[in-house]
Amino acid sequence: MTQNIVKVAVIGFGYWGPNMVRNFNAQTNGEVLYVADFREERLRVAEQLYPAIKTTKSPDQAILDVEVDAVVIATPVFTHFELAKKALEAGKHVLLEKPMVTTSEEAEILINLAEQKQRILMVDHTFLYTGAVQSIKRLVDSGMIGKLQYIDSTRINLGLFQPDVNVLWDLAPHDISILNHLTDEKPYSVQATGVSHTNNGIENIAYLTMNYESNIIAHFNCSWTSPVKIRKFLIGGDQKMIVFDDTEPTEKVRIYDTSYHYTEKRSDEEKRRVLVDYRVGDIQIPKIPMIEALSGVAADFIAAILYQKQPLSDYVSGINVIKVLEASQLSIKNGGKEVKVSYW
Ligand SMILES: NC(=O)c1ccc[n+]([C@@H]2O[C@H](COP(=O)([O-])OP(=O)(O)OC[C@H]3O[C@@H](n4cnc5c(N)ncnc54)[C@H](O)[C@@H]3O)[C@@H](O)[C@H]2O)c1
Missing domain, CATH: 3.30.360.10 (Dihydrodipicolinate Reductase; domain 2)
Incomplete structure (x- = not known):
């Protein structure tokens, strides 16, 4: 992390991902480094909107890049667990879209991993x-x-x-x-x-x-x-x-x-x-x-990372919704x- 700027990779640039990119880029302590999406046409849209952001079809490339501090996952629910697990294992902070994952067993694995790696694991309960x-x-x-x-x-x-x-x-x-x-x-x-x-x-x-x-x-x-x-x-x-x-x-x-x-x-x-x-x-x-709610979500995630505190919409909130x-x-x-x- 350089000069207290949290560098973010956003995985998934479909309907909701662009809102995440816009709001993280607007944070004074945040910067979107990567957008990853399987679909070429979505990457072309991201490049047009944000020429400075790197784009990739490979979520692994974005997650494993040493420059990336945190990963925001805005892909369909069935992909959340594997992507979040990979990101936490790589030592990244993770913000997952709602619903967190598809089973409480998966949620528990991610929570244990986040605690073990001392990384923030947050769920976007936007409301x-x-x-x-x-x-x-x-x-x-x-x-x-x-x-x-x-x-x-x-x-x-x-x-x-x-x-x-x-x-x-x-x-x-x-x-x-x-x-x-x-x-x-x-x-x-x-x-x-x-x-x-x-x-x-x-x-x-x-x-x-x-x-x-x-x-x-x-x-x-x-x-x-x-x-x-x-x-x-x-x-x-x-x-x-x-x-x-x-x-x-x-x-x-x-x-x-x-x-x-x-x-x-x-x-x-x-x-x-x-x-x-x-x-x-x-x-x-x-x-x-x-206020735009997602701006608050992005600010809370970044503050949790910078000041090592739990965000409002933390993993407890995430897993209890899944239960x-x-x-x-x-x-x-x-x-x-x-x-x-x-x-x-
Ligand atoms: N908080 C909210 O109010 C809110 C609103 C809408 C959607 N969501 C959540 O956001 C998530 C995404 O929903 P959406 O409507 O944007 O879906 P979407 O299908 O429009 O977009 C998902 C994108 O992810 C890409 N993708 C899928 N798997 C991938 C992978 N493994 N690696 C890289 N890219 C991958 C797809 O190509 C697609 O472009 C869901 O969890 C949904 O519940 C939240």
């Missing part, structure tokens, strides 16, 4: 770095919405059918990582159902329910087959409720001063009726800093049966 989620985290931590009761997320659009993972592995890492960030409590079990409308058996629509000891319930609806794009995340507290709509250009977060009160004392005549008082108050829209996804997969296979989740 933790958005102004919206940071604002929601402050609201939840401040106690403003009261006791957390439910989370209800809809993440659907006409999305790219992934060849290697189902829609939950593709989209739910966002929701699971947000939820694990908002509350220290982890779900003890999950139930999931899903369906594949293609002949490869990979579910393109799936529903995941996460159960918590403290009576919180979370439900995620994920689909690649919706005609409209919906990115709505509801957080219900017993005092107030928050709606995070990521399709809104600016006013993404709304706090509803809405709650209900269940009346305990009931006369004999009232016993058959549920007595609930509703309170509907104002709606507040907090000001949210317009929930594995349990969900098992549940789908067993027709929605409840499956307990064990954490790292």
